[in-house]
Amino acid sequence: MTEGNFVDYIRIFAKSGKGGSGSVHLHREKYIAKGGPDGGDGGRGGHIILEGDKQLWTLFHLKYKQHFKAGHGASGGKQESTGKDGEDVIIKVPLGTIVKNIETDEIVFEISEEGEQKILLEGGKGGRGNSHFKSATNQTPRYAQPGVPSQEESFRLELKLLADVGLVGFPNAGKSTLLSVLTKAKPKIADYPFTTLKPNLGIVPYRDHRSFVMADIPGIIEGAAEGKGLGHHFLRHIERNSVLLFMIPADTLDIKKDFEILKNELQKHNPELLDKKYILAVTKADMLDDELLSEMKKELPTDVDTLFISSIAQTGLAELKDKLWALLQD
Numbered sequence: 001m002t003e004g005n006f007v008d009y010i011r012i013f014a015k016s017g018k019g020g021s022g023s024v025h026l027h028r029e030k031y032i033a034k035g036g037p038d039g040g041d042g043g044r045g046g047h048i049i050l051e052g053d054k055q056l057w058t059l060f061h062l063k064y065k066q067h068f069k070a071g072h073g074a075s076g077g078k079q080e081s082t083g084k085d086g087e088d089v090i091i092k093v094p095l096g097t098i099v100k101n102i103e104t105d106e107i108v109f110e111i112s113e114e115g116e117q118k119i120l121l122e123g124g125k126g127g128r129g130n131s132h133f134k135s136a137t138n139q140t141p142r143y144a145q146p147g148v149p150s151q152e153e154s155f156r157l158e159l160k161l162l163a164d165v166g167l168v169g170f171p172n173a174g175k176s177t178l179l180s181v182l183t184k185a186k187p188k189i190a191d192y193p194f195t196t197l198k199p200n201l202g203i204v205p206y207r208d209h210r211s212f213v214m215a216d217i218p219g220i221i222e223g224a225a226e227g228k229g230l231g232h233h234f235l236r237h238i239e240r241n242s243v244l245l246f247m248i249p250a251d252t253l254d255i256k257k258d259f260e261i262l263k264n265e266l267q268k269h270n271p272e273l274l275d276k277k278y279i280l281a282v283t284k285a286d287m288l289d290d291e292l293l294s295e296m297k298k299e300l301p302t303d304v305d306t307l308f309i310s311s312i313a314q315t316g317l318a319e320l321k322d323k324l325w326a327l328l329q330d
Helices: 173-182 232-238 253-268 272-274 289-300 318-329
Strands: 007-014 046-051 066-067 087-093 097-101 109-111 116-123 152-159 164-170 200-205 209-218 241-249 277-283 307-308
Touching: 007 116, 046 097, 066 087, 087 164, 116 253, 116 289, 152 232, 164 173, 164 253, 164 318, 173 200, 173 209, 173 318, 209 318, 241 253, 253 272, 277 318, 307 318
Parallel strands: 007 066, 046 087, 164 209, 164 241, 241 277, 277 307
Antiparallel strands: 007 152, 046 116, 097 109, 097 152, 200 209
């Protein structure tokens, strides 16, 4: 999946269908000159519905189709026949899609399961026909209810990426390189910060034909929780990862300090993020000789399981996959 095809934020306009009008009709037959009222009810207007689809990983399919209008309900007919309901519009979205009210920024609902359907806007109810209004004092009512009007509103759809393992680190920590080595994904890689501007997904093959999904998330900078850098545009993706893999390069001056900064940014964004399982990988370990490696191990954080890996030399990767798999199965 390329960055240009990854869309995790979209605005849509939705309009439900209006309800059909009830019918004003009096029963007529050859030998019944003045029959009673038999006007039917109007049909319901079409709903706007969101449905979860696990085959979708992005909101890209909505990039050029952002207006949705459901069908109107048909009017009622004679002999108490009910009008046809308006056609519903079903919008398929990836799992992890959140719907927000644009005016208030409040969450309307979230789609998190395959095939889950939730009504975004209800269609208007059909009006009742004149057969409902017959009474002892009014045997032939000549009025019926109109249908309930349609609703229209704009919404914001946001995607929280659903992946097994999320890569967390500063720009240039080697996240994209690791993803490209472990999977068939081809993220943009270069020796400058913020090469990755959109999350990238890849499937990591494991033993016995098993696999798990890994997400390369754009690099964190200090102050990201307050919106600096790419801010909330990527932090929300970390919320839906089962396991977090913190990545800090071996040429970092103070690994323990950088690890605390990364954890602090996650905690400020959402304290529950640190309730997830996580491990630390010191990347670019091919730069270290045995003496440097021994010295560095003395300075590592003590509250996290740490591995030394090199994506270029492809060292430590088998052990890394084993540990990630164990955490995912725990």
